[in-house]
Amino acid sequence: xxxxxxxxxxxxxxxxxxxxxxxxxxxxxxxxxxxxxxxxxxxxxxxxxxxxxxxxxxxxxxxxxxxxxxxxxxxxxxxxxxxxxxxxxxxxxxxxxxxxxxxxxxxxxxxxxxxxxxxxxxxxxxxxxxxxxxxxxxxxxxxxxxxxxxxxxxxxxxxxxxxxxxxxxxxxxxxxxxxxxxxxxxxxxxxxxxxxxxxxxxxxxxxxxxxxxxxxxxxxxxxxxxxxxxxxxxxxxxxxxxxxxxxxxxxxxxxxxxxxxxxxxxxxxxxxxxxxxxxxxxxxxxxxxxxxxxxxxxxxxxxxxxxxxxxxxxxxxxxxxxxxxxxxxxxxxxxxxxxxxxxxxxxxxxxxxxxxxxxxxxxxxxxxxxxxxxxxxxxxxxxxxxxxxxxxxxxxxxxxxxxxxxxxxxxxxxxxxxxxxxxxxxxxxxxxxxxxxxxxxxxxxxxxxxxxxxxxxxxxxxxxxxxxxxxxxxxxxxxxxxxxxxxxxxxxxxxxxxxxxxxxxxxxxxxxxxxxxxxxxxxxxxxxxxxxxxxxxxxxxxxxxxxxxxxxxxxxxxxxxxxxxxxxxxxxxxxxxxxxxxxxxxxxxxxxxxxxxxxxxxxxxxxxxxxxxxxxxxxxxxxxxxxxxxxxxxxxxxxxxxxxxxxxxxxxxxxxxxxxxxxxxxxxxxxxxxxxxxxxxxxxxxxxxxxxxxxxxxxxxxxxxxxxxxxxxxxxxxxxxxxxxxxxxxxxxxxxxxxxxxxxxxxxxxxxxxxxxxxxxxxxxxxxxxxxxxxxxxxxxxxxxxxxxxxxxxxxxxxxxxxxxxxxxxxxxxxxxxxxxxxxxxxxxxxxxxxxxxxxxxxxxxxxxxxxxxxxxxxxxxxxxxxxxxxxxxxxxxxxxxxxxxxxxxxxxxxxxxxxxxxxxxxxxxxxx
RNA sequence: AGGCACGUAGCUCAGUGGUAGAGCACCACCUUGACACGGUGGGGGUCGGCGGUUCAAUCCCGCCCGUGCCUACCA
Numbered sequence: 001x002x003x004x005x006x007x008x009x010x011x012x013x014x015x016x017x018x019x020x021x022x023x024x025x026x027x028x029x030x031x032x033x034x035x036x037x038x039x040x041x042x043x044x045x046x047x048x049x050x051x052x053x054x055x056x057x058x059x060x061x062x063x064x065x066x067x068x069x070x071x072x073x074x075x076x077x078x079x080x081x082x083x084x085x086x087x088x089x090x091x092x093x094x095x096x097x098x099x100x101x102x103x104x105x106x107x108x109x110x111x112x113x114x115x116x117x118x119x120x121x122x123x124x125x126x127x128x129x130x131x132x133x134x135x136x137x138x139x140x141x142x143x144x145x146x147x148x149x150x151x152x153x154x155x156x157x158x159x160x161x162x163x164x165x166x167x168x169x170x171x172x173x174x175x176x177x178x179x180x181x182x183x184x185x186x187x188x189x190x191x192x193x194x195x196x197x198x199x200x201x202x203x204x205x206x207x208x209x210x211x212x213x214x215x216x217x218x219x220x221x222x223x224x225x226x227x228x229x230x231x232x233x234x235x236x237x238x239x240x241x242x243x244x245x246x247x248x249x250x251x252x253x254x255x256x257x258x259x260x261x262x263x264x265x266x267x268x269x270x271x272x273x274x275x276x277x278x279x280x281x282x283x284x285x286x287x288x289x290x291x292x293x294x295x296x297x298x299x300x301x302x303x304x305x306x307x308x309x310x311x312x313x314x315x316x317x318x319x320x321x322x323x324x325x326x327x328x329x330x331x332x333x334x335x336x337x338x339x340x341x342x343x344x345x346x347x348x349x350x351x352x353x354x355x356x357x358x359x360x361x362x363x364x365x366x367x368x369x370x371x372x373x374x375x376x377x378x379x380x381x382x383x384x385x386x387x388x389x390x391x392x393x394x395x396x397x398x399x400x401x402x403x404x405x406x407x408x409x410x411x412x413x414x415x416x417x418x419x420x421x422x423x424x425x426x427x428x429x430x431x432x433x434x435x436x437x438x439x440x441x442x443x444x445x446x447x448x449x450x451x452x453x454x455x456x457x458x459x460x461x462x463x464x465x466x467x468x469x470x471x472x473x474x475x476x477x478x479x480x481x482x483x484x485x486x487x488x489x490x491x492x493x494x495x496x497x498x499x500x501x502x503x504x505x506x507x508x509x510x511x512x513x514x515x516x517x518x519x520x521x522x523x524x525x526x527x528x529x530x531x532x533x534x535x536x537x538x539x540x541x542x543x544x545x546x547x548x549x550x551x552x553x554x555x556x557x558x559x560x561x562x563x564x565x566x567x568x569x570x571x572x573x574x575x576x577x578x579x580x581x582x583x584x585x586x587x588x589x590x591x592x593x594x595x596x597x598x599x600x601x602x603x604x605x606x607x608x609x610x611x612x613x614x615x616x617x618x619x620x621x622x623x624x625x626x627x628x629x630x631x632x633x634x635x636x637x638x639x640x641x642x643x644x645x646x647x648x649x650x651x652x653x654x655x656x657x658x659x660x661x662x663x664x665x666x667x668x669x670x671x672x673x674x675x676x677x678x679x680x681x682x683x684x685x686x687x688x689x690x691x692x693x694x695x696x697x698x699x700x701x702x703x704x705x706x707x708x709x710x711x712x713x714x715x716x717x718x719x720x721x722x723x724x725x726x727x728x729x730x731x732x733x734x735x736x737x738x739x740x741x742x743x744x745x746x747x748x749x750x751x752x753x754x755x756x757x758x759x760x761x762x763x764x765x766x767x768x769x770x771x772x773x774x775x776x777x778x779x780x781x782x783x784x785x786x787x788x789x790x791x792x793x794x795x796x797x798x799x800x801x802x803x804x805x806x807x808x809x810x811x812x813x814x815x816x817x818x819x820x821x822x823x824x825x826x827x828x829x830x831x832x833x834x835x836x837x838x839x840x841x842x843x844x845x846x847x848x849x850x851x852x853x854x855x856x857x858x859x860x861x862x863x864x865x866x867x868x869x870x871x872x873x874x875x876x877x878x879x880x881x882x883x884x885x886x887x888x889x890x891x892x893x894x895x896x897x898x899x900x901x902x903x904x905x906x907x908x909x910x911x912x913x
Numbered sequence: 914a915g916g917c918a919c920g921u922a923g924c925u926c927a928g929u930g931g932u933a934g935a936g937c938a939c940c941a942c943c944u945u946g947a948c949a950c951g952g953u954g955g956g957g958g959u960c961g962g963c964g965g966u967u968c969a970a971u972c973c974c975g976c977c978c979g980u981g982c983c984u985a986c987c988a
Binding site for chain 2: 030319325420656720
């Protein structure tokens, strides 16, 4: 019996389409939909709708066990947007959307990391200014962005407060750009939970953290050699240092030995530090130098007497096997300086220049002060590089010799390449400078830190090893003070004694009730503002915290630690920390450290590490290489879902090429879903259960897909879930099942209402389930199709709060008689298609007759679904041939005779309308 | 120098102790009643190399080569 198709008598709006009667499946009129999916319109519409309906709002009333908490990485807003952002943030969003559909209340905040040097640097360039903290605040100061013309002029000096104001100005703009991108790619962030690392609450919590660490005696301040960036003029932590290979040269320099005419030759790459030499050392077993231990060496040029001692740390093979110890050339110098209680001769100042000093004094002894001062006059105020050049020239003069045996430079410098420590954001090598800094004691907690790391699930697991290795190799306590401006102030003052000298041993730490506090403008409890910098009064600590000191508290910032105990108990520890692998040693490490020190807990249960985005030449994208791909044009070209498809195709931890082909595949998938959805929802029939054999076999295969995808998500393998779902959708569903079932749905094969109803019910179930499987990956197209019928039918307006597919979806469908019947149908269908391709006829061509060849077992398994396959293949007559030589599941088509030309079945649907 | 990861079709990547997979690209065909932003079919690989374990190794083990990252080396 012919049926009206498509049904046209209904309301023209798909969303409000109604069933004819209760016993018919709700269907839509596809003609009311655009020919092609209008992605930009859908992105705008659904973005607004999700926001309006609060789909992603955290439900604070649900218990912790039903809540999934994300410790979102706050992006550095001063950086530029690139596709890497899409990759890692989409990974998180996919996992989150899956958890939401599993029924969890999601806490998914967004933070902006605006605090710190990147922002300061951007402000310096953008406005062509520098901060001079000595200047007073100028409330009327109006500064416009630099035009480029000013580049040659010296930068304008502004006060600390004015500088901070400018920092807020640029970050506010940057945050808008990020939020736009996040919304466009459909991050299901709860936009009511937003913070900035410089805002009042973050400053409050960071300062609270300091107070807690102070109470627990985990922090201390010390005047100690610290890695120092001479351009930014700030201390730097171990985690922010990186090695860079640089050309250098070994300089062989002869020293004298006091009370003797002999000498020895040290090798150094830092000859300019000769004036800062405080000792000489060699390996205790080195026969060449054994006789020198305990005696006094005399440096050339400066004639300084320094002790010669033995140390196991010396490598006999390196250089000449004997070396000078300076304050300070490297970390080993610091160790020798401490262990041997050597003198401190700090010459390189905070600006990287040699400080003026007087030789012949107690601090700078010399056996020939006049010669030493004459030589040092050549170096004073020079930069490290300038001093190196000059000192080498001076050492070529035989008069500089400490023992009268000729020029101290005994050989031409030998060029080498060695690695030199840099601040990761810096341009000149770090110097070790003795300054007063605050530290968090971590070295004595290595084992506890390693143990906490082992309690966390790392995805992929190998990233946990990286954390462990870093932690075990930790060399220094965490230096948390920075001599910068745009950061969280250290909430400390120092009392001044009667002579105006600060007492660093008894800092005045702020009280909790004062937080957040800026000691530069507020006075400590018990003091008046008038006592600032007065003898007997107080002086503020002018420093700010390392940005990681705040960033390491993101789980606590989300949970309002210290401010709201109930909320904290619901949100801490978090479930998921997504991040990239290069900041395991910083962000992950410090966050675990804070969690250990504050609560003796882990900060989160899972860490998901995303890889990097590589350019087509497999190089990491970075601004300096100029190979950054900006995300917005990609979103325009391939849609947000298409870009998400690319992201989600990459497994956690593996680096990914920004391959436009993959974006294209994603867009194609979106289009296919649109078309398949439109088609399936246009089918209608009387409502009948899924009873037909092929339908049950197909649903059985679908159920298996759901199990596999769910299991993949449980293993944090979203890429596997996507690949499985996509393969099933494309191959099992659209290419096979839909092609076969549509004829029965239209009544062209089979014929009973029950058979039609079973086909329509199966198509709809498949679409319903597949949409939900795709929803975490492709939120826009899945929501779009969901809205056409399922939203109403299931009483769930958004697919993103619909339940993840599972048992309940399949309970009503009985298992097929033959478990692999759907696979048999697919294989046979493929064989018939191949026969048509071989015969160069269209897939729609009727087949007058053919023989299906397979082994007996396979033919038996095909039997229950054979009629559907033959119908869909438009085969009029067939014979079955048993051939035992064929493998199970293999089909051959023989003796195919095609009809002369394609004919349409009678009762063409449109002809009746 | 150590650690970790990777090496599979031209490209991007899955995968498994039992006859090698997908998508893209390529070639041929189909001329479209969901979809040409489509469909069908095809060609194409000693699974980096050499050994070992095994009835059987792309997979497990060892060594080597190559690539990337992390860490160390800084006298």
